[in-house]
Structures are given as C-alpha cells and as structure tokens.
Amino acid sequence: MWDQKFWLWPLPPAGKLLVALEWPSENVALTMHELDPAPILDAAVRSLQLWPEEPPSSGGGSSSFTVGIDPRPYAGRPAPGR
Numbered sequence: 001m002w003d004q005k006f007w008l009w010p011l012p013p014a015g016k017l018l019v020a021l022e023w024p025s026e027n028v029a030l031t032m033h034e035l036d037p038a039p040i041l042d043a044a045v046r047s048l049q050l051w052p053e054e055p056p057s058s059g060g061g062s063s064s065f066t067v068g069i070d071p072r073p074y075a076g077r078p079a080p081g082r
Helices: 038-045
Strands: 017-023 028-035 047-049 067-069
Touching (some): 038 047
Antiparallel strands (some): 017 028, 047 067
C-alpha cells in the first residue's frame, strides 16, 4: 500500500480535476482519473496562514508561505505522533 502526498498549487477550479500519471521506466502506462476537487477546496477554506508571506528581496529569488488546516474541528483529539 502506497501513501503519497502532493502539493497542489494553484487550487483547482470547481468541476472535475483530471489527474494523469505515466512512468515508462517502470512500465506504468498513461493512466488518467477524474477527481472531484470539492474536498480540496473545502479544506482550503479552513486553512490558516501561519505567518505572513515575506516580500521579495531586491536580489531576486523567491519567497513562500505555509498554511495549515484549522485544528478546531479536531479539538480533543491527540496530535499525530503523540
């Protein structure tokens, strides 16, 4: 059983989300599957910005920020790994 996590940015629009996978070196043929992005969009609404995005530096490069899921729906549950 595989468990893989992916970063999805930008968020998909409402409607169907087409996911495609191909791995020729491992003999995995092109496979496509449509997903409903509603659970992803619902989770995004509950996300919290943990810290403000830093302005771009004058020397170029990039900046990033991290979001997390609002923990309130999980109140009373132990944190993962505890």
